[in-house]
Amino acid sequence: MSLAEDKFLRTEELTLNLGPQHPSTHGVYRAILTLDGEYVKGMENVIGYLHRGMEKLAEARTYTQFIPYPDRLDYASGMLNELGYVQAVEKLMGVEVPERAEYIRIIMAELQRMASHMVMLGSYALDLGGYTPWMYFFRDREKILDLFEMVSGGRMTLNYMRIGGVADDLPPEFLPRLKQFMAEMPASFEEYDNIVTGNEIFIARTKGVGVFKADQALAYGVTGPNLRAAGVDYDLRKAAPYGIYDRFEFDIPVFENGDCFDRFVIRIEEMKQSLRIIEQAIAALPDGPVKAKVPRVIKPPQGEVYHQIEGSKGCLGYYVVSDGSNKPYRLHIHGPSFINVGALPEMCMDLVLQDVIATIASIDFILGEVDR
Amino acid sequence: MDKQIPLDEVIAGLQDKYPEQLAVVEGSLQPAVRVKTEVFLKVMQDLKNEYGLDFLADLTAVDLGDEGFRGITHVMSWRPYRMLRVEVDTPRNQPRIPSLVDLWPAADVQEREAYDMFGIVYDGHPKLTRILLSDNFEGYPLRKDFQVASKR
């Protein structure tokens, strides 16, 4: 008999506001929790605090002017967001991107994926109370941001991709630094294992917590590492290779349980695969121009296209409608974080408050992409 | 039924079933069909249950001006990779589209967003309220006739 059913001990449900100012909601996300004791009996998302009207802004910008904006969507993975956008426009225009630019894009995209995963892993550890691992992940992320700074001058808001290529060629000191970074990573992976993945408390807190099975995840439209942790080997880089992903050899890590632990470990595994891709890309990096000859004023022909790439958090889609002018008639951004947050109440049902925190951290959403 | 039917056969099958209410969009970069509102839900059910396009990739809308709004839905599968765009038009003065929440819970937040931005009413949605904008926001910002405050 639960406490609530006991006639002599009357209990009441407690409504608790998680956020918008709360240390572990990663920004301005708010959840209204209904608690029975510490058990969650109801959860309602309140989002939109960071809404900037990206899609409306796009309608008043030219295609080129909009390139910096995707950086501000999921601000932990700017390169990937830009890549999705420029590839959508290129698809609409039928632009051929030079070989070298394609390879540079792959290197940047995979570096960005690693950086984004590091943010997630670090803040996940932090949300479980592990302060030290957080710094370990961010130490390594810093190296990636340094690399980005070399090529684009920015660290998080990069503005590096261009329609038809990339903004600039790699500076000469870039490749040595990248190789040095890649040589350092195996030792870091070992450190991650020692301090987080192998920790008894961490395993006890994440194994079997916040389970989201494959059929549930598919119904809720969850994609990316969160879906693969539930056992579906769906990765757009393999399923529908965009760019030149079909030229690389890599595996898609798939786990089975779909719990918080799997969602953590799968990202470490994905980082290892990203390293493999980067290694091959460096080896095959050709010489040549980094930008295709595109008109100064981008005017895609009338039409529409939906282009999706495998972002760091799931399928990132851009739906571009062109009316033949130099500004998009309509630009819709399908942010994976938005969908993942939508599935959150279902995941958190009947968990205790502490597990809710772990689950929120484990699905890795960025409010910039949720609210757009 | 076999879930690996090529996309052109899927479209042909749908056309046979709904000759009046369904048309293939010509000249589109990606395969697309346009359906009438009354069969929209049925088409989506068929796509999900019979043709194996069982993943809702994206749901949004476009303002067509005087012609009303167009609901855009992308459904897909990934072995083999297939993606189909389903368009459904709805008049401007009373935009109504059947909700897909019963088929895909994923449609929940996306329909709320489209409602928020365009004011399209999704029939059958359990809780159609504003999601990104505040509850007391006036107007629907992604409509073309919406005046941005600074330009008013």
Next chain:
Amino acid sequence: MENLFVNISGALRGWFAGIGLPPMAVEAVMALVYLVAILAFVLLNVVYLVYLERKISAYMQQRLGPNRVGPRGLFQTLLDVLKLFGKEDIIPNAADRWVFRLAAILVMVPAIMAFAVVPFGQGMIAVDLNIGIFYFVAVSSTATIAFLMAGWGSNNKWALLGGMRTVAQMVSYELPMVLSLLGVVMLAGSLNMSDIMAAQKTVWFVVLQPVAFLIYLVASTAELNRQPFDLPEGEQELTAGPFTEYSGMRYALFFLAEYTNMIAVSAIAATLFLGGPQGPWLPSWLWFVIKVYVMILIYMWFRWTFPRIRIDHLMAFNWKFLVPLSLANVLITGIGLEIYKWYQVIRW
């Protein structure tokens, strides 16, 4: 050097008697002197500990830590405390004003009171009670009330959840902690701190009671509400637990109380398990400080390594593992003592 502080104390006592104070008054004044000395020791150490904690965490995390204020950032905490003094003292409208105010003070009182029985060196106990350990346990357990008052008085849901967690956790972990101390008391045959110290002349109790020491280490970490048992505060979950609504100096008091408790608990561990203030070459009080700091460093090492445990695991770990283990330890210690007695009889 050895008797530096004892001599100072003796000189003061002689001086007070010399100016014609009656014996009762001398005792009263001396009690005040001890209090001031303890406060000075504790507060100085606490301020340094905050700095130390930040530096150690920085080194563990490959950062620099505070390094701007003074040489190597030594004055950082000092300025932090000054800043907190200058902050506005906010009491929420909905709070229970008296409970809210009182809690911040009450949390400090047991922390300081515990030092009355701590032997800082040979002959350096402020009050050498014959029930020293019992006094320590009794006093430190009252701190729970202050945490509950803070949680309840704030009239905030997060604070209340934190307050409830604190009570559940501290009351539960008190049991294994006391039971682990019992093993030491059985060996020493006394509750008096000086006697326990004397009993460790030849061999430290950490050798004879390793299990009790480990239980004490775990249970005291929980009593201190430090990682991995910092659920009451649980920054990422409960924002700051019972202290959510506190600001300025009142918040600082909770902060200081945590470190004061840490010194107290480490001091008890040093006395009961690590032989107290005795060791070769160096003066006894210096040995004591070294041992206390060794304990403190262990607590810090814990904090910056482990993630936070979950509340049901915390309870299960206590009631299903620590309490039975500590009971078994008491039993085995008892049997061992009996065997030792018989052995001595036979040998004669």
